[in-house]
Amino acid sequence: xxxxxxxxxxxxxxxxxxxxxxxxxxxxxxxxxxxxxxxxxxxxxxxxxxxxxxxxxxxxxxxxxxxxxxxxxxxxxxxxxxxxxxxxxxxxxxxxxxxxxxxxxxxxxxxxxxxxxxxxxxxxxxxxxxxxxxxxxxxxxxxxxxxxxxxxxxxxxxxxxxxxxxxxxxxxxxxxxxxxxxxxxxxxxxxxxxxxxxxxxxxxxxxxxxxxxxxxxxxxxxxxxxxxxxxxxxxxxxxxxxxxxxxxxxxxxxxxxxxxxxxxxxxxxxxxxxxxxxxxxxxxxxxxxxxxxxxxxxxxxxxxxxxxxxxxxxxxxxxxxxxxxxxxxxxxxxxxxxxxxxxxxxxxxxxxxxxxxxxxxxxxxxxx
Numbered sequence: 001x002x003x004x005x006x007x008x009x010x011x012x013x014x015x016x017x018x019x020x021x022x023x024x025x026x027x028x029x030x031x032x033x034x035x036x037x038x039x040x041x042x043x044x045x046x047x048x049x050x051x052x053x054x055x056x057x058x059x060x061x062x063x064x065x066x067x068x069x070x071x072x073x074x075x076x077x078x079x080x081x082x083x084x085x086x087x088x089x090x091x092x093x094x095x096x097x098x099x100x101x102x103x104x105x106x107x108x109x110x111x112x113x114x115x116x117x118x119x120x121x122x123x124x125x126x127x128x129x130x131x132x133x134x135x136x137x138x139x140x141x142x143x144x145x146x147x148x149x150x151x152x153x154x155x156x157x158x159x160x161x162x163x164x165x166x167x168x169x170x171x172x173x174x175x176x177x178x179x180x181x182x183x184x185x186x187x188x189x190x191x192x193x194x195x196x197x198x199x200x201x202x203x204x205x206x207x208x209x210x211x212x213x214x215x216x217x218x219x220x221x222x223x224x225x226x227x228x229x230x231x232x233x234x235x236x237x238x239x240x241x242x243x244x245x246x247x248x249x250x251x252x253x254x255x256x257x258x259x260x261x262x263x264x265x266x267x268x269x270x271x272x273x274x275x276x277x278x279x280x281x282x283x284x285x286x287x288x289x290x291x292x293x294x295x296x297x298x299x300x301x302x303x304x305x306x307x308x309x310x311x312x313x314x315x316x317x318x319x320x321x322x323x324x325x326x327x328x329x330x331x332x333x334x335x336x337x338x339x340x341x342x343x344x345x346x347x348x349x350x351x352x353x354x355x356x357x358x359x360x361x362x363x364x365x366x367x368x
Contacts, residue, residue, distance in 0.1 A: 015110055021155035026110055187239070227240075267306075
């Protein structure tokens with residue numbers, strides 16, 4: 001019940017029952033969604049102190065995606081939870097409650113023993129309601145049998161507890177599975193946040209596993225990326241450096257220190273140009289963009305050519321620009337090519353000699 005308005009909110013009771021002792025667990029929740037379903041299972045296993053080899057649930061959508069005579073498809077999260085506890089999920093046939101008679105009988109008794117008993121109790125939170133349910137549940141499990149000695153709890157301790165599998169050290173943490181397509185920027189969008197994958201998977205369909213603190217991305221059941229889950233402002237990026245193409249890595253790695261180190265490896269005049277660009281630009285980002293364009297010229301020109309162009313532009317102007325250096329590089333390349341062509345032509349013209357006939361060497365002259 002809402003404390004301020006008095007409005008009533010519906011609560012749902014989850015019931016789990018062991019088949020031999022009939023020991024039961026009950027818990028109230030405000031919904032029957034996947035989160036409430038998994039949480040109730042975790043609490044039930046904790047209450048019993050172990051997990052069963054088989055679980056026979058209803059066919060609600062939170063647990064079973066599809067159940068026909070030919071096909072059974074479990075919710076991926078529910079299947080993962082069952083794997084975590086080492087149990088097998090075998091849902092009851094649709095419309096066949098006799099497949100789980102133990103829990104069906106317990107639901108009927110609990111409806112009277114707990115729900116009806118609390119009909120006049122006003123609770124203002126789900127936690128408060130569950131405290132009341134837990135109290136009635138203990139009374140129910142410790143109530144003496146009418147036709148034999150003991151109670152459900154004592155029967156469980158004597159006959160059934162030994163058969164339960166031990167619980168894992170860490171309870172199952174809620175996760176959710178989704179599908180996504182890798183964007184051209186090698187990121188997937190999850191709840192308006194963006195997480196990177198190796199760029200080779202661009203335009204591929206992948207599976208995304210969401211937990212409270214982790215985002216894992218799978219392709220063909222193989223994990224290809226994992227990130228800490230982002231919260232807060234929409235549009236945040238989680239990018240791993242190794243996921244980038246090589247040209248993106250070069251751009252991201254741009255820092256003033258890296259730029260100066262590169263310029264120093266080229267020459268003193270190049271370093272002067274870099275210092276000027278960093279000092280004169282309005283923002284560091286714009287300066288690094290210009291320097292990145294200059295660094296790309298190393299793919300076409302040698303260090304000597306870059307250093308020579310920087311020396312020339314410093315001698316021409318007090319405000320050197322990358323565009324001016326690129327123009328000088330192109331012109332110098334063209335001039336060098338023309339000079340080389342001219343030199344080769346002159347060298348060819350200078351390669352000549354004297355022709356002497358056979359008579360010069362004492363032979364017969366046939367050119368008369």
